[in-house]
Amino acid sequence: MPEIRHNLLTREWVIIATERAKRPDQFVRKGEKKALPAFEPKCPFCPGNEAMTPPETYIVRDTNGWRVRVTPNKYGALSYEGSRQLSIHGIRRVVTGVGIHEVIIETPLHNMPMALLKDTEVETILETYLNRFKFASMDPRIEQVTIFKNHGESAGTSLEHPHSQMIAAPVITSQSRDRLINALKHFDEFGECIFCHVLDEELKEGTGIVLESEHFVAFVQYAALTPFSMLIMPRRHMACFAELNDAEAADLARVLRRTLAKLYHGLADPDFNYTIRTGPMEYTGVRYYHWYLSIIPRLTKMAGFELGSGMFINVSLPEDSAGFLRDIKVE
Amino acid sequence: MPEIRHNLLTREWVIIATERAKRPDQFVRKGEKKALPAFEPKCPFCPGNEAMTPPETYIVRDTNGWRVRVTPNKYGALSYEGSRQLSIHGIRRVVTGVGIHEVIIETPLHNMPMALLKDTEVETILETYLNRFKFASMDPRIEQVTIFKNHGESAGTSLEHPHSQMIAAPVITSQSRDRLINALKHFDEFGECIFCHVLDEELKEGTGIVLESEHFVAFVQYAALTPFSMLIMPRRHMACFAELNDAEAADLARVLRRTLAKLYHGLADPDFNYTIRTGPMEYTGVRYYHWYLSIIPRLTKMAGFELGSGMFINVSLPEDSAGFLRDIKVE
Numbered sequence: 183m184p185e186i187r188h189n190l191l192t193r194e195w196v197i198i199a200t201e202r203a204k205r206p207d208q209f210v211r212k213g214e215k216k217a218l219p220a221f222e223p224k225c226p227f228c229p230g231n232e233a234m235t236p237p238e239t240y241i242v243r244d245t246n247g248w249r250v251r252v253t254p255n256k257y258g259a260l261s262y263e264g265s266r267q268l269s270i271h272g273i274r275r276v277v278t279g280v281g282i283h284e285v286i287i288e289t290p291l292h293n294m295p296m297a298l299l300k301d302t303e304v305e306t307i308l309e310t311y312l313n314r315f316k317f318a319s320m321d322p323r324i325e326q327v328t329i330f331k332n333h334g335e336s337a338g339t340s341l342e343h344p345h346s347q348m349i350a351a352p353v354i355t356s357q358s359r360d361r362l363i364n365a366l367k368h369f370d371e372f373g374e375c376i377f378c379h380v381l382d383e384e385l386k387e388g389t390g391i392v393l394e395s396e397h398f399v400a401f402v403q404y405a406a407l408t409p410f411s412m413l414i415m416p417r418r419h420m421a422c423f424a425e426l427n428d429a430e431a432a433d434l435a436r437v438l439r440r441t442l443a444k445l446y447h448g449l450a451d452p453d454f455n456y457t458i459r460t461g462p463m464e465y466t467g468v469r470y471y472h473w474y475l476s477i478i479p480r481l482t483k484m485a486g487f488e489l490g491s492g493m494f495i496n497v498s499l500p501e502d503s504a505g506f507l508r509d510i511k512v513e
Numbered sequence: 514m515p516e517i518r519h520n521l522l523t524r525e526w527v528i529i530a531t532e533r534a535k536r537p538d539q540f541v542r543k544g545e546k547k548a549l550p551a552f553e554p555k556c557p558f559c560p561g562n563e564a565m566t567p568p569e570t571y572i573v574r575d576t577n578g579w580r581v582r583v584t585p586n587k588y589g590a591l592s593y594e595g596s597r598q599l600s601i602h603g604i605r606r607v608v609t610g611v612g613i614h615e616v617i618i619e620t621p622l623h624n625m626p627m628a629l630l631k632d633t634e635v636e637t638i639l640e641t642y643l644n645r646f647k648f649a650s651m652d653p654r655i656e657q658v659t660i661f662k663n664h665g666e667s668a669g670t671s672l673e674h675p676h677s678q679m680i681a682a683p684v685i686t687s688q689s690r691d692r693l694i695n696a697l698k699h700f701d702e703f704g705e706c707i708f709c710h711v712l713d714e715e716l717k718e719g720t721g722i723v724l725e726s727e728h729f730v731a732f733v734q735y736a737a738l739t740p741f742s743m744l745i746m747p748r749r750h751m752a753c754f755a756e757l758n759d760a761e762a763a764d765l766a767r768v769l770r771r772t773l774a775k776l777y778h779g780l781a782d783p784d785f786n787y788t789i790r791t792g793p794m795e796y797t798g799v800r801y802y803h804w805y806l807s808i809i810p811r812l813t814k815m816a817g818f819e820l821g822s823g824m825f826i827n828v829s830l831p832e833d834s835a836g837f838l839r840d841i842k843v844e
Contacts, residue, residue: 183592184610186684193687197590197610259528259818259826261514273714274735279515279528328824330817338816349818353517356524357823360691383604404605457821478820485669486661487590487680489809490788492688493659495590 187405190380193364196407196494203499206506209409209481211450218293218342226256227343229290239284240313242306249303250310251287258283259349266323266352282318282350286310286329292343295333296439297446305435307346311458312431316424318350319463325354326462329423334453336480354462362461362471369470377472381415389501392508393440397433400441402504408482409498410445410452410507414438414475421468423460438475440512445479448510454479518736521711524695527738527825534830537837540740540812542781549624549673557587558674560621570615571644573637580634581641582618589614590680597654597683613649613681617641617660623674626664627770628777636766638677642789643762647755649681650794656685657793660754665784667811685793693792693802700801708803712746720832723839724771728764731772733835739813740829741776741783741838745769745806752799754791769806771843776810779841785810 185198226234229247240252254262260281267278288296288307296304311329318327331346332339368376384390384401392400392412400414414437416430426434445452460473488494516529557565560578571583585593591612598609619627619638627635642660649658662677663670699707715721715732723731723743731745745768747761757765776783791804819825 183595184590186608186610186682188606188608188684190604190606195608195682195684195686197682199590200610202588257533259515259530264514273521273711274718275519275521277517277519277526279517279531326822326824328818328822330821332816336814338814347818349822351517351526351528351822351824353519353526353824355526355823380604387605455817455820457817459821476821478817483667483669484815485663486786486788486809487659487678489786490661490790490807491657491659491680491682492686493657493682493684 189403189405189407190376191403192361192407194405194407194492194494196405196496198405198499199495199497200499202497203502204409204497206410206498206502209449209452209479209498211452215451220291220293222292222343225292225341225343227251227285227287227341227345228292235285240310240317242310247290249290250306252284252310252314253287255283255285255347260351277353280323280352282321282324282348284314284348286314286346286348288344288346295344295442295446295451296331297442297451299439301432301436301439304439305432308426308431308435308438311346311348312424312426314348315458316463318348319424321350323352324350326351326358327460328457330455330457332455334451334480336453337455339453362465365470365472375419375470375472377415377474378419381417390504392444392504393437395433395437397430398437400437402500402507404500406496406500406503407494408478408496410449410479410481410503412441412477412507414441414477415472416474419469420473421461421465421471422463423458423473424463425466425473434475441477441507443512444507444510445477447512448507449479449481452479452481520734520736520738521707522734523692523738525736525738525823525825527736527827529736529830530826530828531830533828534833535740535828537741537779537829537833540780540783540810540829542783546782551622551624553623553674556623556672556674558582558616558618558672558676559623566616571641571648573641578621580621581637583615583641583645584618586614586616586678591682608684611654611683613652613655613679615645615679617645617677617679619675619677626675626773626777626782627662628773628782630770632763632767632770635770636763639757639762639766639769642677642679643755643757645679647794649679650755652681654683655681657682657689658791659788661786661788663786665782665811667784668786670784693796696801696803706750706801706803708746708805709750712748721835723775723835724768726764726768728761729768731768733831733838735831737827737831737834738825739809739827741780741810741812741834743772743808743838745772745808746803747805750800751804752792752796752802753794754789754804755794756797756804765806772808772838774843775838775841776808778843779838780810780812783810783812
């Protein structure tokens with residue numbers, strides 16, 4: 183009998199095909215990926231080609247050049263110039279498309295996925311995220327800052343050079359608002375952060391845990407919506423990503439790199455997205471919300487049922503996915 | 514300057530890349546699709562191969578055999594046998610995976626897309642939907658019935674023989690519940706159905722309309738989330754799909770077939786999903802909700818930003834998409 187599990191954090195239901203689930207090793211990518219060069223002359227993100235992008239807004243240099251470089255997205259979804267203006271004409275409600283859309287180039291090397299970087303290099307990327315998140319959050323036009331990464335074609339990448347993006351928008355989505363409200367209701371009813379509660383319970387049960395460190399836990403949720411999707415959640419209660427301190431950032435770098443390495447080695451470099459789900463910066467100190475990093479390998483497609491119902495079908499067993507990744511040895 | 518438009522029906526925000534939008538003809542599919550035979554010996558949905566599927570639960574026969582055939586999905590996501598049972602152990606909330614998962618084989622011809630059927634043939638499919646929707650809704654275990662179609666690989670099809678599916682689940686999703694509540698709030702605040710209101714305004718404005726008939730309107734919403742996504746909405750207020758009468762079903766068949774034909778001819782047979790968004794059958798007569806059919810061509814990929822924020826980026830102008838499809842001549 184399949185199970186329909188309830189995701190407490192998102193209030194979504196997911197059908198888990200318990201009996202007909204695929205084995206974890208059936209998700210290993212088949213076929214060779216094209217080998218990439220360390221430098222690609224036409225790539226706008228490769229060192230020496232900086233003139234192919236707008237001037238950087240942030241850069242971390244080392245003795246040989248730069249380690250991480252941030253530039254406005256040349257084909258940005260939002261315009262940096264302009265003021266936030268709302269207009270309403272009947273059903274036509276529209277806000278001017280102002281905001282910040284930046285590309286975070288993670289490494290000078292064209293062919294170096296994050297899974298194979300050094301911990302200190304990932305730490306530099308996270309410090310860059312923090313810098314850009316705070317910069318965007320200080321802009322009075324901005325209501326929601328999303329940091330995300332698309333890795334591979336199924337995940338929507340158009341440029342293969344490793345990079346992340348930040349889109350800071352002048353509206354907050356109803357999805358984000360609903361999750362804040364849901365967490366607030368839980369806090370008022372039970373007197374606890376729902377994320378802290380879920381993390382505690384997952385740690386007690388143990389079957390979903392992929393790896394643990396002093397400050398973070400990477401786990402596959404009991405009601406994971408898609409195969410091998412994971413959360414990396416801070417043990418310390420923090421509503422906003424910007425509350426991360428230096429020791430926690432260093433620890434997260436290692437946890438993130440090792441988690442991605444488990445995917446890279448265990449499933450043969452699958453396409454994936456990750457995103458930082460956080461309260462806005464003004465939520466700093468708020469008791470009921472809790473930020474986390476969400477990793478979504480793109481191993482299956484959303485079809486009409488998911489689009490039409492808001493319900494998911496997970497063709498893997500979350501506890502099996504977690505066990506599989508837990509057993510993949512990484513440095 | 515891009516625009517960020519608000520979708521009144523789903524409360525989602527969508528960034529419309531007004532200046533850098535692609536022209537409609539840039540979405541025309543490139544490359545030939547594989548030509549299919551009218552009969553495929555190994556296809557479980559082709560006539561003569563009925564023994565390859567479970568026995569039918571519904572069938573419409575004609576003098577030469579059958580026109581539409583419904584069978585339980587052999588690899589169904591839910592189990593028909595069993596009782597609905599909820600169990601809660603801490604954060605582990607789970608309902609037994611009972612329900613109905615059926616395949617609606619739309620035509621005996623392996624290579625006949627719905628866009629090229631006769632109106633009367635599409636009408637038979639819609640009558641079949643109505644029969645199965647009512648059958649599932651009468652089952653006391655069922656809370657939400659989703660009828661949907663996946664056309665093409667990007668839309669999640671695994672079998673190429675034209676078919677739709679129905680999944681009747683023993684839970685209602687929070688997404689569906691939220692939309693019902695949103696519509697109820699609008700009704701209480703403004704004394705009107707929000708869907709009737711949006712339809713009226715779209716008709717007045719006119720730029721989003723793709724085609725109109727006596728009973729239905731096909732249109733691209735002002736705040737359409739993805740390129741060429743359309744709603745087909747009944748003019749008469751009806752909360753539930755099961756309220757459709759015979760004359761309306763015949764009219765919808767023609768509107769649906771012509772709308773799909775516009776996609777087929779205009780964009781060279783793009784992959785798409787459609788789904789019927791409806792209140793549950795017990796909502797029959799309810800004043801604040803309104804069912805519709807939602808068509809989602811799969812022309813772009815959801816990436817980390819959409820997954821991580823709940824906001825969409827539409828790289829087409831909804832009014833241009835509508836104008837393009839309006840101008841495609843079909844029978």
